[in-house]
Amino acid sequence: xxxxxxxxxxxxxxxxxxxxxxxxxxxxxxxxxxxxxxxxxxxxxxxxxxxxxxxxxxxxxxxxxxxxxxxxxxxxxxxxxxxxxxxxxxxxxxxxxxxxxxxxxxxxxx
Amino acid sequence: xxxxxxxxxxxxxxxxxxxxxxxxxxxxxxxxxxxxxxxxxxxxxxxxxxxxxxxxxxxxxxxxxxxxxxxxxxxxxxxxxxxxxxxxxxxxxxxxxxxxxxxxxxxxxxxxx
Numbered sequence: 001x002x003x004x005x006x007x008x009x010x011x012x013x014x015x016x017x018x019x020x021x022x023x024x025x026x027x028x029x030x031x032x033x034x035x036x037x038x039x040x041x042x043x044x045x046x047x048x049x050x051x052x053x054x055x056x057x058x059x060x061x062x063x064x065x066x067x068x069x070x071x072x073x074x075x076x077x078x079x080x081x082x083x084x085x086x087x088x089x090x091x092x093x094x095x096x097x098x099x100x101x102x103x104x105x106x107x108x109x110x
Numbered sequence: 111x112x113x114x115x116x117x118x119x120x121x122x123x124x125x126x127x128x129x130x131x132x133x134x135x136x137x138x139x140x141x142x143x144x145x146x147x148x149x150x151x152x153x154x155x156x157x158x159x160x161x162x163x164x165x166x167x168x169x170x171x172x173x174x175x176x177x178x179x180x181x182x183x184x185x186x187x188x189x190x191x192x193x194x195x196x197x198x199x200x201x202x203x204x205x206x207x208x209x210x211x212x213x214x215x216x217x218x219x220x221x222x223x
Contacts, residue, residue, distance in 0.1 A: 004152070031209055032209035032210075034211060041198075041219075042216070042217070043200055043214040043215060043216050043217045044153070044200070044214050045214070046211050046212075046213065049211060087152070087153075091209060096141070096158060096160065096166075096207040096208055097155055097158070097168070097169075098155075098212065099152070100145075100152035100153040100154075101152055102150065102151060102152045103152070
């Protein structure tokens with residue numbers, strides 16, 4: 001099993017739709033979780049950290065499910081500008097390393 | 111205007127040549143990281159540094175070298191020993207090593223022919 005797994009997509013959704021991505025992780029001791037956004041041929045940019053209690057920032061909501069070992073990202077009222085690849089990042093417990101997922105590609109269609 | 115800068119944005123080299131990629135940050139972060147990204151793969155850690163004058167190998171350090179003589183700077187040298195050097199190289203920093211958000215520079219695309 002990969003340390004971090006994401007559905008590569010693409011998820012093609014119409015503007016205004018709600019879309020959700022999941023990311024599963026294998027290390028039950030992981031403590032830090034993040035979602036990054038990466039545009040084509042650009043660097044990843046931090047979207048949000050994922051806390052045990054969940055985290056909401058405008059149209060974006062991140063959740064952590066420790067029992068099932070996954071994190072999720074929900075995007076409401078999708079905009080064309082949300083089109084990007086969303087990377088899930090999980091710490092490798094006991095080290096200073098992070099494991100990056102390969103990303104889920106989102107296309108928001110007009 | 112705080113941030114991380116990487117230069118150059120694009121770099122072309124002939125096989126057998128060493129090349130050094132620059133990474134500078136003015137965020138006053140202690141920790142810095144180098145990753146490479148290949149199509150269809152997640153970012154892979156090359157080297158990281160928790161503090162000045164200290165650095166550790168990541169998962170794919172072979173064929174690379176780094177130095178951390180100043181807090182702001184963490185250059186990466188891609189040596190001729192690196193078998194597949196063509197990739198997108200990303201530098202990142204975080205407040206400290208550990209469970210902190212990492213912030214990335216704009217990256218350098220290296221092409222070796």
